[in-house]
Amino acid sequence: MPDYEMIVIGSGPSGRRAAVQAAKIGKSVLVVEKGRRVGGVSVHTGTIPSKTLRETVLNLSGWRERGFYGRSYRVKQDIGAADLLARLHKTLDHEVDVLEHQFSRNGVKTARGEARFVSPYDIEITGETGEHTTVSGSHILIAVGTRPFRPDYVPFNGTNVFDSDEIVELPRLPRSLAVIGAGVIGVEYATIFSALDVQVTLIEPRSSFLDFIDKELIEEFVHELRDRNVSLRLGANVGSIELGNDGRPICRLSDGRTVTTDMLLFAAGRVGATDTLNLGAAGLDVDHRGRLKVDPKTLQTSVPHIYAAGDVIGFPSLASTSMEQGRVAACHAFGLEPPPPPEFFPYGIYSVPEMSTVGMSEEEVRRREIPYECGIARFRETSRGHIMGLNTGMMKMIFSVKTRRLLGVHIVGEGATELIHIGQAVLNLKGTIDYFIENTFNYPTLAEAYKIAGLDAWNRMSRV
Numbered sequence: 275m276p277d278y279e280m281i282v283i284g285s286g287p288s289g290r291r292a293a294v295q296a297a298k299i300g301k302s303v304l305v306v307e308k309g310r311r312v313g314g315v316s317v318h319t320g321t322i323p324s325k326t327l328r329e330t331v332l333n334l335s336g337w338r339e340r341g342f343y344g345r346s347y348r349v350k351q352d353i354g355a356a357d358l359l360a361r362l363h364k365t366l367d368h369e370v371d372v373l374e375h376q377f378s379r380n381g382v383k384t385a386r387g388e389a390r391f392v393s394p395y396d397i398e399i400t401g402e403t404g405e406h407t408t409v410s411g412s413h414i415l416i417a418v419g420t421r422p423f424r425p426d427y428v429p430f431n432g433t434n435v436f437d438s439d440e441i442v443e444l445p446r447l448p449r450s451l452a453v454i455g456a457g458v459i460g461v462e463y464a465t466i467f468s469a470l471d472v473q474v475t476l477i478e479p480r481s482s483f484l485d486f487i488d489k490e491l492i493e494e495f496v497h498e499l500r501d502r503n504v505s506l507r508l509g510a511n512v513g514s515i516e517l518g519n520d521g522r523p524i525c526r527l528s529d530g531r532t533v534t535t536d537m538l539l540f541a542a543g544r545v546g547a548t549d550t551l552n553l554g555a556a557g558l559d560v561d562h563r564g565r566l567k568v569d570p571k572t573l574q575t576s577v578p579h580i581y582a583a584g585d586v587i588g589f590p591s592l593a594s595t596s597m598e599q600g601r602v603a604a605c606h607a608f609g610l611e612p613p614p615p616p617e618f619f620p621y622g623i624y625s626v627p628e629m630s631t632v633g634m635s636e637e638e639v640r641r642r643e644i645p646y647e648c649g650i651a652r653f654r655e656t657s658r659g660h661i662m663g664l665n666t667g668m669m670k671m672i673f674s675v676k677t678r679r680l681l682g683v684h685i686v687g688e689g690a691t692e693l694i695h696i697g698q699a700v701l702n703l704k705g706t707i708d709y710f711i712e713n714t715f716n717y718p719t720l721a722e723a724y725k726i727a728g729l730d731a732w733n734r735m736s737r738v
């Protein structure tokens with residue numbers, strides 16, 4: 275008899291959700307976590323810390339009120355690293371507390387240590403003091419997530435050159451910051467620091483960024499960043515990074531330009547945390563980025579009783595989707611049929627301003643040659659926007675001219691990551707433009723933008 279019906283390696287969103295789901299149907303579950311506390315990248319270095327930092331910056335800087343009182347408005351004059359960290363630690367403690375309680379309430383056992391396979395069913399756990407324990411499981415979920423990609427040419431030093439896991443514990447606030455990599459993480463941190471009046475340079479080798487987002491939204495976003503003096507260095511590779519005589523990082527770009535700043539954040543990619551798992555003993559293999567391949571419907575690896583979920587399986591690498599994958603894996607392992615995943619899930623980018631998107635972009639609709647029409651609403655057209663002093667913010671909706679169905683919603687501006695869920699519901703319920711025209715929305719709200727954008731599209735479509 276194996277020791278556990280399910281062993282979960284990693285306590286991030288996918289591991290946590292799988293463990294609780296398996297426990298809820300009466301299975302014996304062990305979660306192995308090598309970190310000091312449960313929660314994973316999501317709680318300790320990724321999602322929650324970056325979002326807490328963002329919220330603290332927006333609150334202390336008075337960012338949300340500047341549209342009304344002017345750009346010089348501040349809630350707190352001298353914001354230091356300690357101000358940011360105080361709220362961070364409080365929030366993380368609370369998150370860990372909730373998670374530990376959830377595990378104990380559901381009878382999920384936890385073991386602290388690093389897990390590695392010794393056979394397809396046996397896991398060796400190495401504790402903090404080097405002691406080994408071996409446990410067996412009839413099902414195993416690999417939920418080890420990722421760690422930052424740290425190429426040799428970057429002089430990481432924990433003082434002024436950081437990766438995206440280290441930046442959450444930064445010792446002081448820089449006057450200037452270079453961010454390498456304009457993916458979601460790079461863009462979020464670049465704009466959060468810029469909201470603190472740090473002079474930010476965002477460096478990206480490709481000539482565009484966040485290509486999965488509707489181009490018109492990105493144009494709006496870029497316009498706002500330029501207006502705030504964020505320097506964008508797109509289309510140039512990083513040739514070298516060295517520390518100058520004064521210790522400041524100097525970044526030499528392939529187009530001949532040089533960027534010298536107080537601090538540098540390297541946020542160009544992450545790799546699967548699979549190198550110490552001894553996957554060979556389980557008969558498994560990874561790709562060049564350390565990621566595992568699974569059946570997308572069941573989350574099984576090529577060894578049927580071993581599942582993998584979360585960032586370690588790659589796209590879309592979100593806490594939100596990782597949780598769902600964990601649940602699907604646990605349900606499949608124990609013969610429960612989880613409902614099929616919805617056709618569309620939302621993306622939230624917690625930059626300043628935030629962006630959120632669900633469904634098809636205009637570029638994708640064109641590629642598929644679907645006859646379409648767009649409706650646009652500006653937040654300043656809503657009364658709520660006036661009350662809040664919003665000068666920026668935009669919503670774009672795309673509808674099929676033939677079926678009138680909603681195809682995509684794209685929002686940049688205050689509350690985008692919350693507002694998107696109305697669009698998500700209509701989209702996944704296969705709703706049409708009529709939903710937005712016929713329904714009454716609370717007044718005054720930013721959600722009224724749905725009505726305005728809907729009417730905008732409807733007016734154009736009725737002419738067609």
Ligand SMILES: Cc1cc2nc3c(=O)[nH]c(=O)nc-3n(C[C@H](O)[C@H](O)[C@H](O)COP(=O)(O)OP(=O)(O)OC[C@H]3O[C@@H](n4cnc5c(N)ncnc54)[C@H](O)[C@@H]3O)c2cc1C
Nearest residue numbers: 284286288308314315316320389419584585591592593594
């Ligand atoms: C800066 C940043 C911001 C982000 N913002 C968002 C956001 O706003 N919204 C969103 O949805 N997603 C966001 N994400 C992504 C999100 O954090 C990940 O998608 C999510 O954490 C992945 O969950 P996971 O289940 O794969 O496990 P992870 O959270 O990656 O955790 C894996 C755990 O496994 C443990 N582990 C690894 N190897 C072993 C081993 N051998 N033995 C034992 N334990 C091991 C690790 O210590 C870790 O605790 C962000 C990520 C980053 C880095």
